[in-house]
Amino acid sequence: MFNTSQVPRLITISISHYCEKVRWALDWLKIPYVEESHAPPFHRLYTRRHGGTSVPVLVTETDTFVDSTDILHYLDTIAPEVNQLYPNQPELRREVEKLEELFDIKLGISTRCWSYFYSLKQPDLIKKGWCTGVPWREKIGCAIAFPLMCRLVERGYNITAEEAARSLQKIKTVFETVTERLRSRPQRGAKRSGNEYLVGNNFSAADLTFAALASPVLRPVNHPIYSSSIKKFPLEVVEVIQELRKTPAGAFALRLYRENRCKN
Ligand SMILES: N[C@@H](CCC(=O)N[C@@H](CS)C(=O)NCC(=O)O)C(=O)O
Known part of the structure; x- marks a missing residue:
């Protein structure tokens, strides 16, 4: 499809879990890409050069996309039909897009706030996370300006104890919505097939977005960046992760990571 x-x-x-959303889509759709981390x-x-601010940004030969949902829409237009992330039927497509928006707006922001609230207190862990795969200049910058970087992130995302607690409530509400939806999905056959998805019978952008944006609070096996081992976290974090992993929505996201998180 592409030459180098x-x-x-x-x-x-x-x-960033929004970056993971796009990375997963690229891998799922088997589209070759190079990742440039900062x-x-x-x-x-780098994002400003392309007219954006946040990550992810996707730069192709002819276009630039500065929002994860726009990127998924674009990728779907160049992907083989069999793997596409948005159904062709307009009604199903609308459902996928509605869920994706809910996860983008409510879940992603809340999981980021809650997980930054705790991880900013673990400098080694967060430094490693921020510096994975970045140019050496940024590694040096990170070593010198780490406290300032933490303050910027704290201020930028309003990371406070109160906000983290509110975020956890929002995460639980979204998980309940997903659990409800999974319960009410028409089942094929009397027994659960183990293949249920949020919309229609195929893996879609709704499933992918839910699992990717929930990943900071689930730490799934098969995540390309996070370790699934949670023993380095404080007890209150471990308890929340374990509780969320046990919910039907959490178990669903973990299954998607096990079964659908192929890598290019
Ligand atoms: N709506 C955007 C949100 C992306 C987003 O919030 N990215 C965060 C990282 S998780 C970011 O880049 N923050 C730094 C910034 O805005 O400069 C998308 O879906 O692409």
């Missing part, structure tokens, strides 16, 4: 010079570039902060706030030097 045409391969799309994905600009990321490697631990530490915050250095990423802005």
Whole structure:
């Protein structure tokens, strides 16, 4: 489909779950790409060049996309039909897009706030996360300006104890919505087939977005960046992760990571 010079570039902060959403879509659709990771706030030097601010940004030979949902829509137009992430039937497509928006707006922002609230207290862990795969200049920048970077992230995302608690409530509400939806899905056959998805009979952008944006609070096996081992976290974090993993929505996301998170 692409020769090497045409391969799309994905600009990321490697631990960003919105970047994971796009990375997963690229892998699922078997579209070759190169990932270019940056530490915050250095990423802005690169996203601004392409008319964006946040990551992910996808740069192709002819176009640039600065929002994860726009990127998924674009990728679907160049992907083989069999793997497509948006159904052809307009009604099903609308459902997928509605769920994707809910997860983008409510879940992604809340899982980021809750997980940053705890991980910013673990400098080694967060430094490693921010600096994975970044240019050496940014590694040096990170070593020098780490406290400032933490303050910027705290202020930028309003990371406070109160906000983290509110975020956890929002995460639980979205998980309940997903659990309800999974319960009410028409089943094929008397027994659960183990193949249920949120919309229709196929893996879609709704499933992918839910699992990717829930990943900071689930730490799934098979995530390309996060470790599924949670023993380095404080007890209150471990308890929340374990509780969420046990919910039907959490178990569903973990299954998607096990079964649908192929890598290019
Ligand atoms: N709606 C955007 C949200 C992406 C987003 O919030 N990215 C965060 C990382 S998780 C970011 O880049 N923050 C730094 C910034 O805005 O400069 C999308 O879906 O692409």
